[in-house]
Amino acid sequence: MANVQDDLLKKIIAHAKEYGFIFQSSEIYDGLSAVYDYGPNGVELKNNIKEYWWKSMVYMHENIVGLDAAIFMHPTVWKASGHVDAFNDPLIDNKDSKKRYRADQLIEDFMAKLNAKIEKEIAKGRKKFGESFDEQKFRETNPNVLRIQKKLDQVHSRYVQAMNNNDLKELRQIIIDYGIADPETGSKNWTEVRQFNLMFETQFGSVADEASKVYLRPETAQGIFVNFLNVMKTARMKVPFGIAQIGKAFRNEIVARQFIFRMREFEQMEMQFFVRPGTEMEWFEYWKNYRLKWHKNLGLGDELYRIHEHDKLAHYANAAVDIEFRFPMGFKELEGIHSRTNYDLSRHEQFSGKKLQYFDPELNKSYVPYVVETSIGLDRTVLAILSASYMEEDVSDKGQTEKRVVLKIPPALAPVKAAVFPLVRKDGLPEVARKVFNMLRFKFNVAYEEKDSIGRRYRRQDAIGTPYCITIDHQTLQDDTVTIRERDSMEQIRVKINQLPQIIEQRVNMSSLLEKLA
Numbered sequence: 001m002a003n004v005q006d007d008l009l010k011k012i013i014a015h016a017k018e019y020g021f022i023f024q025s026s027e028i029y030d031g032l033s034a035v036y037d038y039g040p041n042g043v044e045l046k047n048n049i050k051e052y053w054w055k056s057m058v059y060m061h062e063n064i065v066g067l068d069a070a071i072f073m074h075p076t077v078w079k080a081s082g083h084v085d086a087f088n089d090p091l092i093d094n095k096d097s098k099k100r101y102r103a104d105q106l107i108e109d110f111m112a113k114l115n116a117k118i119e120k121e122i123a124k125g126r127k128k129f130g131e132s133f134d135e136q137k138f139r140e141t142n143p144n145v146l147r148i149q150k151k152l153d154q155v156h157s158r159y160v161q162a163m164n165n166n167d168l169k170e171l172r173q174i175i176i177d178y179g180i181a182d183p184e185t186g187s188k189n190w191t192e193v194r195q196f197n198l199m200f201e202t203q204f205g206s207v208a209d210e211a212s213k214v215y216l217r218p219e220t221a222q223g224i225f226v227n228f229l230n231v232m233k234t235a236r237m238k239v240p241f242g243i244a245q246i247g248k249a250f251r252n253e254i255v256a257r258q259f260i261f262r263m264r265e266f267e268q269m270e271m272q273f274f275v276r277p278g279t280e281m282e283w284f285e286y287w288k289n290y291r292l293k294w295h296k297n298l299g300l301g302d303e304l305y306r307i308h309e310h311d312k313l314a315h316y317a318n319a320a321v322d323i324e325f326r327f328p329m330g331f332k333e334l335e336g337i338h339s340r341t342n343y344d345l346s347r348h349e350q351f352s353g354k355k356l357q358y359f360d361p362e363l364n365k366s367y368v369p370y371v372v373e374t375s376i377g378l379d380r381t382v383l384a385i386l387s388a389s390y391m392e393e394d395v396s397d398k399g400q401t402e403k404r405v406v407l408k409i410p411p412a413l414a415p416v417k418a419a420v421f422p423l424v425r426k427d428g429l430p431e432v433a434r435k436v437f438n439m440l441r442f443k444f445n446v447a448y449e450e451k452d453s454i455g456r457r458y459r460r461q462d463a464i465g466t467p468y469c470i471t472i473d474h475q476t477l478q479d480d481t482v483t484i485r486e487r488d489s490m491e492q493i494r495v496k497i498n499q500l501p502q503i504i505e506q507r508v509n510m511s512s513l514l515e516k517l518a
Contacts (some may be wrong), residue, residue, distance in 0.1 A: 036263045412510045
């Protein structure tokens with residue numbers, strides 16, 4: 001199964017490069033590790049995802065407004081937020097392979113393998129007993145399942161305690177006790193575990209000394225917190241209200257692998273929702289459900305998502321869940337929903353000496369609001385959509401089997417909405433095709449192609465996920481009709497040229513996606 005998943009990720013990486021979605025940064029200089037550039041189709045996909053998120057957050061909630069805070073911030077911001085002292089990952093090296101890993105991820109991957117073994121046993125039982133299979137009873141009585149579950153429970157219990165106590169020696173001991181090996185070489189010769197701060201430092205101004213040290217922001221949330229008063233006053237917001245932001249963040253990741261899943265420069269879409277103390281758990285449930293609905297609304301498949309409760313809460317949180325997605329590497333975090341209490345605003349009050357409070361007219365008193373956060377990785381969302389959309393299909397053409405690679409991207413997010421083709425480059429067909437192209441380009445991102453056979457042009461557009469292909473042929477010259485081909489079904493129908501905007505709009509309109517969320 002792992003080989004199949006690895007193979008899929010490799011195919012997606014190759015496809016993303018070949019069709020202009022994602023390139024290795026500085027590739028002509030042999031690249032820069034864990035940094036990527038988005039090509040012509042990649043940037044369109046990213047922008048469409050941003051639009052879907054922004055409109056669902058800001059346009060569809062009258063008590064949420066937007067912000068675009070600077071990447072550079074006063075260094076005391078990161079002291080107040082806890083990042084200077086506590087933004088660390090547990091680092092472990094393998095002495096033989098010289099490879100570096102996160103200790104917590106090695107243990108989590110080991111637990112995931114144990115869980116996969118249990119699922120494999122259950123699948124065997126289901127196959128053996130058919131309709132009479134009782135999964136609960138099987139879990140409670142099957143010797144193999146009980147043995148693996150006991151081991152999983154032991155690892156999990158030790159791991160949670162070690163993480164909560166920040167016990168680096170115990171993390172290493174778990175790796176030793178359960179024989180967790182280097183994933184690439186199989187070696188079990190490990191160093192001690194040590195902490196590694198993930199923030200990038202740089203110099204601000206013309207003099208390079210300690211006083212000029214600043215950080216590239218490791219998250220976008222702090223820009224929202226330090227602007228709490230500015231936004232509340234200028235936008236005349238009343239609690240509960242939210243501030244949404246899309247922006248770059250930077251983390252010096254120890255183990256930056258798995259393509260754009262874990263990057264050193266990445267983009268976040270975050271919303272901080274300020275609430276009255278005591279109501280935060282109601283809002284936490286609301287945002288957990290709303291965000292899961294937002295993801296499932298894309299139609300990629302409900303089974304690809306699951307909710308994961310945090311084993312260890314961050315120092316600022318009193319509740320936290322992840323929305324996980326089934327990437328080619330397995331279920332991994334796509335979005336986090338956290339109840340951050342009043343930690344951030346209180347800390348910035350303390351370090352800045354400014355009151356960051358809201359006067360509640362209903363209670364007739366001031367307080368520091370509590371915060372519920374939703375934080376989603378834009379790059380991970382791109383990878384999720386590419387992973388779920390990538391299909392290899394056998395299609396028949398004149399009795400012969402042919403394979404097509406198609407990206408079944410949700411139409412509203414597709415980089416190109418329609419492609420216009422003249423059947424041949426003569427007889428006045430390109431001129432008519434150009435008129436159709438120019439008519440549509442005011443409403444949609446449309447491509448024009450006249451090179452190669454129609455079949456090859458269809459395959460190229462399938463590969464970038466274009467929902468519609470429109471062909472102008474000799475019949476068009478007689479009756480103003482064209483052939484429109486739908487990506488997923490490959491069905492073709494003839495329609496009048498003046499019907500095209502309406503037909504395409506029905507399928508690719510962002511509004512129809514948003515209306516399902518209302």
